[in-house]
Amino acid sequence: MNTWTARAVTAATASAAALVLAGCGGADATAGSTGGDGLTVVAGFYPLEWAAQRVGGDRVDVSSLTPPGAEAHDLELAPRDVAAVADADLLVYLDGFQPALDEAAQNEAADTAWDAGRAADLVPTAEEDAHEGETAEEHEEHAHEDGAVDPHFWLDPVRLASVGDALADRLTESDPDGAATYEQNAAALRADLEALDAEMRAGLAGCAVDTLVTGHDAFGYLGDRYGLEVVGISGLSPSAEPSPAAQAEIAELVRERGITTVYTETLVDPAVAETVASEAGVRTAVLDPIEGLTDESAGSDYLEVMRANLATLQEGQSCS
Numbered sequence: 001m002n003t004w005t006a007r008a009v010t011a012a013t014a015s016a017a018a019l020v021l022a023g024c025g026g027a028d029a030t031a032g033s034t035g036g037d038g039l040t041v042v043a044g045f046y047p048l049e050w051a052a053q054r055v056g057g058d059r060v061d062v063s064s065l066t067p068p069g070a071e072a073h074d075l076e077l078a079p080r081d082v083a084a085v086a087d088a089d090l091l092v093y094l095d096g097f098q099p100a101l102d103e104a105a106q107n108e109a110a111d112t113a114w115d116a117g118r119a120a121d122l123v124p125t126a127e128e129d130a131h132e133g134e135t136a137e138e139h140e141e142h143a144h145e146d147g148a149v150d151p152h153f154w155l156d157p158v159r160l161a162s163v164g165d166a167l168a169d170r171l172t173e174s175d176p177d178g179a180a181t182y183e184q185n186a187a188a189l190r191a192d193l194e195a196l197d198a199e200m201r202a203g204l205a206g207c208a209v210d211t212l213v214t215g216h217d218a219f220g221y222l223g224d225r226y227g228l229e230v231v232g233i234s235g236l237s238p239s240a241e242p243s244p245a246a247q248a249e250i251a252e253l254v255r256e257r258g259i260t261t262v263y264t265e266t267l268v269d270p271a272v273a274e275t276v277a278s279e280a281g282v283r284t285a286v287l288d289p290i291e292g293l294t295d296e297s298a299g300s301d302y303l304e305v306m307r308a309n310l311a312t313l314q315e316g317q318s319c320s
């Protein structure tokens with residue numbers, strides 16, 4: 001049925017993306033090997049790597065600790081990764097997202113670690129309801145204690161632009177001669193992200209279905225920004241597998257709300273989302289949380305994959 005068609009389309013998109021990647025792959029490698037006297041920047045995972053590359057430009061050599069195709073949440077660091085963290089001029093990471101890296105940041109890079117989340121206005125995940133009689137501030141404190149702050153800020157282009165601006169300031173601290181370059185690059189990044197934001201705002205303004213059922217709970221900030229209610233089948237991390245009862249509950253919600261599409265992810269086994277979709281009798285499509293790029297990503301950088309996500313959402317949520 002429909003699921004089969006969706007897979008065929010996905011496969012075609014993936015081959016196209018692979019060609020694009022093959023065409024662009026060389027540029028990164030060259031930049032890395034020729035910029036000998038630039039700042040060495042180590043990033044935790046893809047969106048931070050991409051932002052650091054955009055803001056740092058030619059003045060930085062950026063590498064990512066999460067290998068392409070690996071699941072970013074569950075990052076494990078080899079001894080050479082820990083050494084890279086210790087040696088870097090700047091570590092760009094996201095506190096609370098990759099526990100192994102949080103530890104390395106604290107132990108190996110106390111003076112050079114920069115937490116992108118501080119500029120991202122992180123908030124507790126939506127499914128954590130405030131306890132009765134509690135102020136929003138009190139609730140936020142609880143949520144912090146519980147570790148329930150949603151880390152996935154990069155799926156909101158506006159938040160990512162703020163992180164880019166703050167990163168320009170941090171790079172300037174380490175390399176004052178680059179101040180003007182970093183400022184210009186961050187402004188160019190902001191312009192690209194604001195254009196993306198405008199497209200998403202327009203593209204998602206008139207959707208017949210406004211509940212989004214996704215693999216793990218990565219799209220809360222995107223949902224908040226564009227007026228979609230997000231239900232993640234797993235929790236904030238894809239490794240938290242839901243009980244059969246919880247899956248059945250989501251399948252019921254899918255039927256009740258007239259949802260036509262349940263979204264799977266590129267880097268996570270689609271089995272659980274597919275079970276929910278088939279229980280509810282709806283199709284699946286791939287929505288990319290952009291925690292890493294692979295040959296199967298629907299684009300060669302953050303902006304391209306976000307635009308592919310927008311097209312997927314417009315179809316899956318029946319947006320006019």
Ligand SMILES: [Zn+2]
Pocket residue numbers: 073152216217218236237238289291
């Ligand atoms: Zn995630």
